[in-house]
Amino acid sequence: MPYAYEVPKGGTRQLRRWHKARVLDILCKEPGLSRSDLARHLELSPSAVTEIVAELLEEGLLLECPLPPQGQGRPSIALEVEGERNLVLAWEIDVDRMAVALMSLMGEVRAKVLLPPAPRHPKEALDLLVEATGPLIKGKRLLAAAVTVPGLLEPEEGHLTLAPNLGWKDLPFGQMVREALAELGLEGLPLAVENEANAAAYGLYAWGKWEVDHCLYLNLGVGVGGGVVVDRRVYHGARFHAGEVGHIPLDPDGPPCGCGKRGCAEVFLSYRRWQEGASEELLKEMSERLAHLCAIALSTLDPGLVVLGGPLAEAAGEKLLEEVRKRLPRYALKVHEPDQVVLSPFGRDAALLGAGALAASRFVDSLAFEEVM
Incomplete structure (x- = not known):
């Protein structure tokens, strides 16, 4: 199936650079394609692809790897992106x-x-x-x-x-x-x-090969940050402040937050708080707050997944996820399922x-x- 790209406006030289970038992009996602494979993917002539590949090889961005021969004729050459230098x-x-x-x-x-x-x-x-x-x-x-x-x-x-x-x-x-x-x-x-x-949210798509088109990544660290993905693109909002879920008040009479309000999500879900008093009781209390926050996000954004990451998610892991899923139905609409809340596969390095x-x-x-x- 050809890759769908919106061809930019510009002259022949600009178009050639654009196709060169697309060849590199495809090989990052699917290493081992041949020149003929690339021609089919990009719907370009074999000669055009050969010229583009020659440039990328000369620039040291690609490597050639012979494929095992299949029948008679010249063996195909697989192409890979150089990844050591x-x-x-x-x-x-x-x-x-x-x-x-x-x-x-x-x-x-x-x-x-x-x-x-x-x-x-x-x-x-x-x-x-x-x-x-x-x-x-x-x-x-x-x-x-x-x-x-x-x-x-x-x-x-x-x-x-x-x-x-x-x-x-x-x-x-x-x-x-x-x-x-x-x-x-x-x-x-x-x-x-x-x-x-x-x-971190962008990395889920780039390296994790996620299938959902919409997700919310919650970074549970010293604060609580959120990364919103809409149609597989990071959504920044009108003033570039989308995803500041850590400052959603969960209890207006709660402890003071650094932002000046009281009872914000990150007051209750701080990793520092977990470090200072990790216990079964605290885990359940934090899970209750996190389930509440996830339900707000699900109702507001309707993401396919809410992804938990950061130091707290890595430290509490599957137990935290289990407790959040158990409590989610108390806050969420019936159209949302507990298994929409998942752990990031990248842990602290997200x-x-x-x-x-x-x-x-x-x-x-x-x-x-x-x-x-």
């Missing part, structure tokens, strides 16, 4: 840790370093990430980068409005990240800057892997419109 850079900034990863365009983690929690000053956090990244990238070709942060930001400009749990606000964060990358000699690298829950997925996507998009250096 050509890598993307993923940075995660969070309250309980920071992390660096180098990943292939197919999502394979080639290197990973875990760092202490983010310092109070953003420049210090970026300096630590730069220091940890330097030794990892020697001899590698970096194609793109992405960074995630638990806060309200505008992905296109990278302006950080507020990251309450980090104590950061009103920062030209995207520009700060670009300056940090320049210290590593990575000026001009395609860059994605995203909220950590949105990145945001980091999502950053890698965003970086890979940003590179493929840039390839469609820019020359590879």
Whole structure:
């Protein structure tokens, strides 16, 4: 079945770059295709595909692997994306840790370093990430980068409005990240800057091959973040603040929240709270609150799945899921089923892997419109 892509407007040269990006994108998803396979998928002539593949081979982005002969004639050549030298850079900034990863365009983690929690000053956090990244990238070709942060930001400009749990606000964060990358000699690298829950939600589709078209990812950490996916795309909302479910009040008379209100979801569902008093009784109480939150999300957004991830979901695991599913019918409409609530397959690394997925996507998009250096 041919891949459905919306062909962009532009001249012959622009169209050729676009097709080159699509070839790379398909091979990331389906490694081992031959030139004739690609021609069928893209509905291009064999000669056009041969020329595009030749360019990608020359740029070192593809590899050729002979297939076993079948009958008479020349054996087919399988094509794969090179994934040892050509890598993307993923940075995660969070309250309980920071992390660096180098990943292939197919999502394979080639290197990973875990760092202490983010310092109070953003420049210090970026300096630590730069220091940890330097030794990892020697001899590698970096194609793109992405960074995630638990806060309200505008992905296109990278302006950080507020990251309450980090104590950061009103920062030209995207520009700060670009300056940090320049210290590593990575000026001009395609860059994605995203909220950590949105990145994790995107990663579910990019690396997890999810079949549902709509989902909500809940990152249960020091705070509670939400990543909303609509029609397999991250939904940012009118002001880029969609998914801030951690500040839905579950009890207006509850404990004060850092946002200024009382009884917000993240007051009850903080991983720090679990660390300080993990018990069967606390698990049941937190499950009750989480079931309430999931029911609100199901009624509001009608996602196919609500995906639980982050440190709390990893620590409490299947027991938390079991207790939430048991309590969900008390709050949810009858059209919603308990098995719509699931655990993320990526555990604590969901945001980091999502950053890698965003970086890979940003590179493929840039390839469609820019020359590879």
